[in-house]
Amino acid sequence: MLTTLKKKLKTGSVLQAVGLTVIILLIGITMQVMNGNFLSAANMEVMAMNLIFEGIMAIGMTFVIIGGGIDLSVSAVFPFAEIIVAKLMIEAGLPIFPAVLITLALCLGIGLINATLINVLRVHPMVITMGMMLTLRGINLAITNGKSIAGFSDDFLFLGQGTFFGINLPIVFFLFAAITLGYLLKNHPYFRQLYFIGGGERAARLSGVKVEQVKTVVYMLSALLAGIAGIMAAAQYGAAHWSHGNLSELKAIAAVAIGGADVNGGSGNVFGTVLGIAFLAVVHNAFVSSGINTFWYDAVNGLMLLIAILFSKYIERKNARAVLSAKQMKLDESGGYPKANMAEQRA
């Protein structure tokens, strides 16, 4: 039992997850001892809700990053969904269900455009999704004249302000998405292909993986989750505004990286991302609770991101060395075939 645990701990992702969990707990305990209200129901609710929309986006971002891509457009899709659902419901008078469906269909369309441009033009995803982000920001401003839209029905507001067994609905959705998509990523062969693509796109393509198709699904998933987050945010704030979710793409990417995913693709998991977002939320809450200048919050997040990347690189190199030494051991066991081969060649 102990040996199995030790073996598991030796793998990078488990090690990073344990380390991150310990740090989160330590910060939580310290803040509780210092301020006494860290574990209060009000603070826990605020802390959970503080980065919940970035968390939902981060789940989609996990899939994108594992596949070797990046999606900067989520921070613009988020207010785009808010604005579209608001326009459809408040200005066009559509009921909730069709308004939400049309909005999500448009978000899926944005993901489809992102993926198609990435696949067809073979330009780095950062450039394509940045272009999409800037375009959507302009659209968001233009179609609202910079003003917010408010006046949703109470039924719609329930999506962001309602509770399910006492838990806020956005948190319920986040947990549902994390568990479902996390399970699929870990177990479903279709999504397992992502690790192959992220590890080496060319090799994956030559092995018969439908790289373009998988990437399209993943970018559409990312845009869909950003859209859902946007709709829930509009319901939570009771308003749609172009400024909402500004820079949320960076928080989502940071959560994925801090959670142990390789930003170059090929590794990562949803559980790590959940821990990453929990870390960001706890640190932010600790800053507010302790009254420390929150400008330092970004510095701490940045530092943690760098540590996480250094750590994952360290694990990557360690694993590469382990693979090499295992190969050498096999060669040695098989009687030193390469040496004999070289001797034959010389002869």
Added chain:
Amino acid sequence: MAMLKKLVVSVSAAIVLCGIASAPARAAEETYGMVVFLKGSEFFNWAYAGFQDAAKTVGAKTELQGPADWDASAEARAVDQLVAKGVKGVAVTAGDANTLVSSIDKGIAKGVPIVTFDSDSPKSKRLLFVGTNHYNAGYQAGLKMGKLLGDKGRIGISMIPGLDSINGRIAGFEAGLAKAAPGAKVVVKVNDEGDLQKAETVNTAMLQANPEINGIFCAHGNPATGAAAAARNVGRDKGDNKVQVMGFAIDVPILQMVERGELVGTVAQNPYMMGVMSFHMLYSAAHKTQFDNMNQPGFGNVPSSDLDTGVAILLKGDAALKTLAKPPKL
């Protein structure tokens, strides 16, 4: 494993040390929070300086929260956090009036006094708004331009359409101008879209199409430098035919342009006083007296109408130009 252990030990030590270091900071004093968007901007730094200075007079603590960018939803979350933390009061400037309604109302329902300053959220249950009355500000600017140009004043206005605050300033400006110089009139209004370069382009076109214009009123912060550049572009930045440009900002470049005589003056809001008055309103609301709050029972007494912190029209040589050019002590 060794690396992980070292990492965990280092981080734990850092956290504990930070905790010990900040332990005295959690004395039993009252804490009041200010929430802004564009945290770090000069305008809101002045507001927070006023908030801090006012808090010091009663021995209260303050903290500044909110995003460094324009994200009203992040402001809403900052209000939620301060309320959950148990601060005695929150002053918030609304990056978007509607987005803040829910958070302000929740805070008020939990008994935390909340006021808005500079940018209001009128649909919320905030106790009151502390800031510039835009009509009055525009009126002062109109009076000054009317006195300066007389009945021969022909004014162009550089503005962004659709914003209530700017509409209020323009209405006030026109009334002030009519009061001081009944023969003067506003010739045209142009949309600078809040962009400096765009302001230069549209104001240049405006001066070329309307050569009788001898004054430009910039109804918001950005376009004053663009309007001055437009006057330069048409060769009317000096001499008898000079176009007199009035700004509406206290940014350092604008103040310097007034000092150099490139702008005839600027309408200076008073963010420091917004901070001071916001704190005093919160302090009053947080401490009940024998006479309860009339609008919102359960809170201490505060004025039942908004507080206008006023403006000053700063002209070349005014001492305030130098004072505002230095960053506030925070």
